Amino acid sequence: MEVIKELGDEYRVVALTAHTDHQFLAEQVHRFQPELAVLTETGADTQSFKHEMSNLDVQVEQGEEGLLQAATWPTADIILIAVVGFSGFRPVLSALKAGKKVALANKESLVVGGELLAREYPAYQEQVIPVDSEHSAIFQCLQGENPESIRKVFLTASGGPFRGWKFHELHHVTREQALKHPNWQMGSKITIDSATLMNKGFEVLEAQWLFNVPLQKIGVLIHPQSLVHGMVEFTDGSVIAQVAPPDMRLPIQYALTFPRRRDSLIAPVNWNEQNLVFEPPDTETFPCLSYAYQAGEVGGSMPACMNAANEVAVELFLQGQIMFSAISELIRKVMARHELVKRPAEEDILAVDGWARDKTLELFKAGDY
16 A cells, blocks of 8 residues: 555555454545455454445445455456465456456465466466565566576575574474564464465465476575575576565565556665575475475375465464474375365365365364374
């Protein structure tokens, strides 16, 4: 919303959605006067929100169907989708089917549905502009380049709050420690995913479907400064990197204004103060990254299974019901029990998501993790 404000009258908000924060959504509706406002969480707050909006010229919807309406809203040219987790899958699919340009910040939709999209909607890549800082970086590095000249794509990761730790040291990590990301201010779910490196695993799978790059050509580098967001190595040995301060306003603005670049209020990198470090990820301490590669190699419904198990395990940790180190163990065990669907349709992905959530809770209740 800050980016929209800075871009001026050329851009107008026509639909807004929120999950539970009805007060903040109301403030945004008053400020930006969209045509549609959606609160996905139903309950007493929804009725209060509807009452508050009754004197404004705005259509109010709720639940997942409201999200799908926003994703296909007739007067919208660009749909920025940043809802968390699997809940973004159907809105992304609906927006693409409706022919919308999608500024994508929901990586899970391509993690679980990339194979389906590649098979049934092969032109979807022309509609998607990535918003995640790493994928925005790769997108920028590839402008004007021949995809066949790509030797390697590198996604960077800060390493999270536990960089340098060993696995046994993670057993008694607290919720507060895990939510203390060194460089980014994010929601709780993605912050935990960053701490386990599962977020980077998701980004690897997303990059595969965004850029038509095989998994073996996608690497991860730990880069604690979070200034280099992505790099592409080409067949001639040269490397192009995208460098910027860790501020999400930049990739959001790039996605909204592409192919133009517009002035930004973000201060540039001060090169006189930088000492850039790169190191390989520790997949023994953070096995979730390996599980993501494994899920991508197996393909089919396995990424959807992994994603659902992760969402439930992360929520259990945030509720204080399991140790931090149990997140990866629950994911591993659910993946090991999954019966693969090799060419999943949309209904298969939804079914696998439900099965994996139930299985994760079943293992948790049995203490099998």
